[in-house]
Amino acid sequence: MALLTPDFGLLFWMLLNFLIVFGILAKFGFPVITSMVSERRDHISKSLQAAEEATKKLENVRQESLAILDEARIQQTEIIKKAIADGEQIVRNAQQKATEETEKQLEAARRSIDLQKEKALSEINAQVALLSIDIAEKILRRQLDNREQQETFALQMVEETENIRRKRSHKR
């Protein structure tokens, strides 16, 4: 029966040992370990959550940046299109201006040519008239020796000449 009868001395030592161990570990041992572990568990779960959020945020940022990039690309094409159109417009304007200018110049040149031509023509006319008068005088001097005939002819001539002049001035 020694197996089943607890010995007093051993009971005493066991109680002493166990209570001391329990007292010390219940105060400084296990709670420290378990609280630290649970703290770390909280920390880990929080970190995981934060990481997930960060990933989400990053994804959002990526989406946003993609959207911005797309928009920029659209704007870029628009700007280029506009620039091309503007350039074409400028070229067209310049061409038009140039044509107009040339035409103006051409007109002026034509006008001055006309003027010169007319001048020259009138000069020629005058010369021709003078020449013809000279010729006629020469011819007439031979024909008209008497006075009477001379006067009649002269009058007739004057009249004709005046008619021509009138006609010309009228023309202008």
Added chain:
Amino acid sequence: MYIAAAMLLAPLCASAEAHGGDGEEKELAIGDIITEHIFDSYWWHITTYKEHHISIYLPVIVHSEGDGWHVFSSRHLAHGEAYKGFRIAQKGEKHEGKIVATSAAGEVYRPWDISLTKNALALTINSVIMLALFLTVARWYKRRPKNSTPSKFVCAVEMFVMDVEEDVVHASIGKDYKRYSPYLLTAFFFILINNVMGIIPIFPGGANTTGNIAITFVLAFCTLIAVNLFGNREYWKEVFWPDVPVWLKVPIPIIPLIELFGIFSKPFALMIRLLANIFAGHTVILAFTLLVFITAKIGVGINVGMTVFSVVLSIIMICLEFLVAYIQAYVFTLLSAVFIGLSRPEHHVAHKK
């Protein structure tokens, strides 16, 4: 397979022993060896070399009726010698193996005896190991910055602690488990360390602490207190006025008596279970080891065969004992936690009125 081998060899052994002339004497000595290793002792016997016992003699602390407390080395009591009126009771006497004193009237009695025996010393050593283990880990946590990665050792201890805390204590008790977890963790690791140290055959180990009734008694008593001290109203109502037909509790309180008996039988079962498992383990390992010496006289052939058999079986048994060491600590803690959980019923279905 080993069992088959053992069964084949057993009759061989028995017949051989019957033939041996001085087998009887040897057998007795083997019984003594087993007893000495398994029961408590006033000195720590390490080995015997050429008829010399090499032992650590431990302090004896006794209180005699006549002249109070005595403290002396157990060396003085070795080999049946008497010292200051104290001696160790011999085989066949009352209080066998314990210190006894003779009173003035000539009566042999057992004095108050709180000697630091082998088991007491082993308990103390194991307690120191346990304190060192957990205080080191706790200190590691205090010293390090928060949330730093623990070392391998801390990790391993933490794994055991959290396993018991989560899977045993929390799972069995529920909401209020924080209050009990220091006790249950202490009980678990106290039993585990004592079990494991008991398996190690050389000096600081080898004492059969958890296979001693005094140790398991204290542990079971602590569980009894933990269960009943903090039991709530619902628990006591279930004990004294359970939900059964009235005739089962009014004239003769049958069910309350059974419940009351249960309060004590549960820790009693814990006490006996741990004791029996560890005691049996030690006995079996010793028996297998001693097989070598039993068969030494029989003959060389059998002895060699039995030696191989014994070593193989001892190895298997020791591995099994390590498993048992963990399982018994686990079972004790688990059942304690379950009993505590039962003492705090929460969602009890109310009486139908």
